[in-house]
Amino acid sequence: MCGQSVRSKAQGFGERSRGLMEPDCSEEIEMCDLHDDDDSSAIATTSNEHRSVDAVPRPHRRTTPMSSVWNFFKKAVDVECNAETAVCNFCGKSLFIPKTRTTSNLLHHLRSKHKAEVEKFEQRASLNKNEREKQPKIEDVFKRKIGKAAKEDIDRKLIVFLAKASLPLHVTQLPSFAELLRSLHPSYATPSTKTLLKLMQKEVDAIDDDNRRVSEDAQIAITVDEWSSKNASCSLLAITGHALGGDFSKRINVVLDCAPLEEDSHTSELVESKILESLSRLGIAKERVSFMIADGASVMVKTASDLGIQYIHCCAHVINLSVAAALNLPMCAHVLKKVKHVVSKLNKSGKLKKMFRQ
Template structure:
C-alpha cells in the first residue's frame, strides 16, 4: 500500500477523487476506471501545496526504497525453505498441535486429514506436518513423560494421599479401564487432585486382579501403602475385597449409597414405580417422534412457555429420574393439552400427577444433598452432617406431609440401614471434627462423639511425634560435631550433661506438674490443641475450611497437619466417573481401535491439574 494514503482518504474504493487530509481539497486520482487510477496527482498536490508533508513523505519513501533494506536473494530463498523438524519454531508448532489434539479430543489421525493439512500449509508453508506415527509414538509419550514428572515432583513431599478409583467398560470396543486419581492438600492447604493412571483391566474383574493393578499403579508412582489415607470406591463386593486384600483403608461412594437408598426406599414402591414408568414412556415418545415434539413446541409457544425438551432418565442414576419428573411436571399443562388431541403411549390421571408431585417433594432433599457431596470441594467431613440433616428432615412431621408419610418413613428406614454406622467410622468422624464448620455439633450419638475426640487426640499425638522426630533429625544433621564437642568440654564433661541427678529429677517433677491438669488428666500439647480448637466458635458453612487451616496452621501445627490428611479425602468417587466421561469422548466410534496405552496418555493429559500448564493472559492460550 502506497505511503501517500497517510495524507489522503477516499469516500469509497471506487471514488475518482481523494480527499486531502491537510486542506480537505478533492484531488483527481487520474484515469477513467479503477484499474487506471494512480497516485501521481496526489504526490504533485503535496509537492505544490504542502511542502512540509511532501518532505516527510519523500524521506519515508527513500528509507523504504533503500536497497540495503530490501530482502536479499538468499533471504528470499531462505523464507521458502522448509523448517528443520528440530528447529525451535517447528518444535513449538508440534507442541501446540499436540495440545490441540489432547485438549479438544481430536483423533491422532487428524494430521492425515486433507482439510487440516491445507490449513496448516496456509498458516505456515515452511512447517512439515508430522506423521501420525510420530505423534503417537514419539510426541505423545514425550509429553506424557514430561507432565507425569511434574506431578511426581508435586507428590514427592506429600505425607498423606487419598484416592478415588473406578472401573469403566467401553461401549464401542472390548476394553475396560481402571482409574486411580490422587487427592491431597498442598503446603498452602489448597485442595489438589491429579489423575495418576487409567490402566487397562484385562480378564475377569476379580478382587485379586483389581488389588494387584492398584498396587502396580502405586509402585509405579513410588507411593508406599503407608501414605495411603483412604481409597474411595463403589459399593461392589469385588472392589471392597480388593481394598481389604491390598491392606488400605477404603470407603464406599456416598452417592452410590444414596442411589441404593432411593431405589430401596421409594422407587421400589409399586405405585411410584408404575407412575414413573408411565412418565418414562411419555418422554420416550417425544424423544423418538419429531412430529410429536414439534406439536409439543407449538403448544409451548401457544401457552407462552419456554421451549424445553423433556428429560429422559437413566435407571442407574436416581437423580436423573428426579429431573425427568421435574421436566414432566413443568410441562403438565402442555402435555394435558397434547393428550386431548393426540394419543400418548401412557395416560396420566389426576392421581398420577399428584403422586409425581409428592415424589418430587420427597426427593428434593436427596437431590440437594447429592449435588453438595458431588462438588469438587466436598470431603468425608460432609457425610455425617448431611446424613444427620437428612434424617431429621425425613423424621419431622409437617402439615404438608399428607399422602407422603409412608414414602418418608420408608426412605428414613433405608437411610438408617445404609448409613447407620457412619458415626463409628473413624475416617468420617475425625474428618467431621477437623472441619471447623461442623466439629462435634452434628453427631447424634454422644458416645460416638467422645470416642472420636479421643481418637483425634491420638492422631494428633502421632503427627506431633513425627514432626518432633523430623525436627530433631534435621537439627542433628545440621549440627557441627566439632562445635558439639567444644560445648561439652566447656560444660566440664565429655559429651555428658552437666546437670546432677537431683536437678534432673527436679525438672522431671516440674514437667509432670505442668502436664497434669485439675482432673489428673495429662495436658499434652495434642490435648491442648484439640481442646482449644473444639471450644472456639464454628466458622460459617459458606466459608472455606481449607483456608481456615491455612490461617491457623501456626496456632495448631499438629492439628493442621492431621486436617490436611483427613480433609483431602472426597466422599464420593464422582471424580473417577467424570474422568470416564472424558474416556467416552476419546474412545468413540471413530477411535474404537485406539490402543489402551494411547488412550491412557490422552486421558491423563486431558485431565492433568490446571497448574501443570499456564495460561497466557495476553492471548488466553495455554502452554505446557
Template sequence: MSTGQVLDQVMDIDEVDLTVDTEVDVNCISKHRSKVHQHFTKIENKFQCNHCKKTFNIEKYGCTSNRLKHLNSKHPSKVEKDQTHALTQKNVILQAFQKQQKNQSEADLQRLITRFIILTDQPFVITEAQSFFELMAFGKTNAPAIPSADTIRRKIFAVYDEEKLKISQKLQSAPGKISLGADCWTAATGKSFHGILASWIDADWNFQQVGLDFDILNGNHKGKSLAASMFKVMNEYGIASKLMAITTDNASNTDTMFLELQKILSEN
C-alpha cells in the same frame, strides 16, 4: 520487517474517484487500485492517454477494460512493465512470509500439533489426513514438514511422561498423607478399566486432586487384578508410604482387593 509492514509498503491504494459526470454509471468507474489509471489523465469529460495524448470519451471509456485495450494495442511495453512490477510486489510478499516461516522450527510445529491433538482428543492419524495437509499448507509455502502419526504418538507419550513426573513431584512434596479413590467398569467393547484418583492437602491448606491412572485390566474385575493395578500406580508414584486411605464402592471384589493389596505391600 514484519509482514504487515511489507504489505503496507507494496499495497499503495488510492481512494475511489467518483468525481465524474453524473450521467456515467458509477459502477463502471473502477477503483484507482487499477494500474490503468496511471496511464491516463482525466480532462473534463474525457480521458487522455499520457503516452500518445489520444483522448477518449468518458462515457464510452469509463471502464478500465476499454482503456486497457488501447494500452495493449498501442503501448504494450508499458503494460508489460506494470505486470513485472506487480510480480515484484507479489514476490516481496511471498519472501516476507517465507522469512517468517524459516524461523519456525520443526520441533515447534510438532509441539503445537501435539498440544492440539491432546487438548482436542484427536486421533494420531489426523496428521496423515489429506484435509489436514491442506489446512497446514494454506499460506505455508516454506513451513516445516508435518509430522507423521508415529511421530505424534512418540511426542504424546513424551508429554505424558513429563506430566507424570510433575504429578509425582507434587505428591512427593505433599506435607501430609494421601488418599486414593478408585472405581472400575467394563466398556461396551468388553475392556475393563480401573480409574484411580489421589487427594491431599498441600502446604497452603488447599485441597488437591489429580487422576493417577486409567488402567486397562487384564481380564475381569477380580480383586487380585484390582490389587495389582493399585500397587502398580502406588509404586510408580512412590506414594505407598504416604497412603492414608483408599475409597471404593462396596462391591464384593473390593474386599479381595484389600486383602491382596495388603499382602503385596507386606512383601515389598
C-alpha cells in the same frame, strides 16, 4: 590516424530511414589503421558535438541493447553527420555504430584499451548477482518457516487435543485435517502416528514428574474406578490421587494412571497389581496411601482389604444407587409412566416439541 578520407563511408553513415541524404561528413571521418595505437577496428569521429540518440526521430524499432557491451558504452548521435555513435564510459572516446549494428569494434576497443576495467566491472556484477540470489522471494517471505520451538508447541497442543477429545491418532492423517493445520501455519507438517505416540509418552512422563513433586511426602487418598470407552478396545482402570496441604488450604487432585485391563477376568488380584504398579512408577509408597475410594463392587472392597488400605464407598455412587432404588418404588411407578408417555409424544412430534418449549 591514417589521414585518408573515405567519402563512401561517410555517405553510408549519412543515409537515413526516410530516404533523404544528410550533409556530407566525409571531411570529419577518418579510417583507423589496424596496427595503430588507437582503436584497431573502430571508425572514430573527431567531432565533439553529440546528442542523445533518443532525441533523433527514427522509425519504431526495439532500441534496448541486447549485448553486454552496452554496460560500458552509451549511445549518442553525431549532430553534424546525424550518425549513431557509442561513447566509451571509461575514456569517453566515440566510435561509430555500423549499419549492421554489430558490436565487434566496441568489443575490440574494450579488450585492447580497458581490459582491467572490464574485469573489475564483471567481478562487481557477479557479486551483485550473488547478493540478489541470496535475497528471499516475496512468496518465501510470506511463507514463514516454522521454528523448532513453535513446532514443538503445536505438536504438544495437538496431542493434548487428541487425548482430551478421545480421538484416534489416524485423524491427523486425514487430508482435511492436514489442510486445516496448513491453513493455520503453511510450514507445519503433521507428525506421523509413530511420532505422535512418542510425543504422548513424553507428555505422560512430564505429567508424572509433576505428580511426583506434588505428592512428595504427603499422605494421599486414591480413587479407583473401572470403566469402558467406546474408542478403547479394552476396559480401563482410572486411578486418581487427592491430598491436602499442611495447613489444609491447598487441595491437590491429580490423575495417577489410566491402566488398561486387557485380561478377560478382572479379579481383585489384577486390580491390586495395577494399583501397586502405578504407585511404584510415581515413587509413592503404599504406606502413604490413607484411603481408597471406589464403588461398592466386591472386587474393589477385597482389593482395599488385600492392600491393607481403609476402604470408603464413593458418596456419588451411593447417591446414584439411592435414586435408582427410589425410582423402583410403587409410589413412583405411576408418575414415571406418565412422564415417559409425555416424553415419547414430544420426541415423535416436532410441533408438540415446539409448543412445549414455548
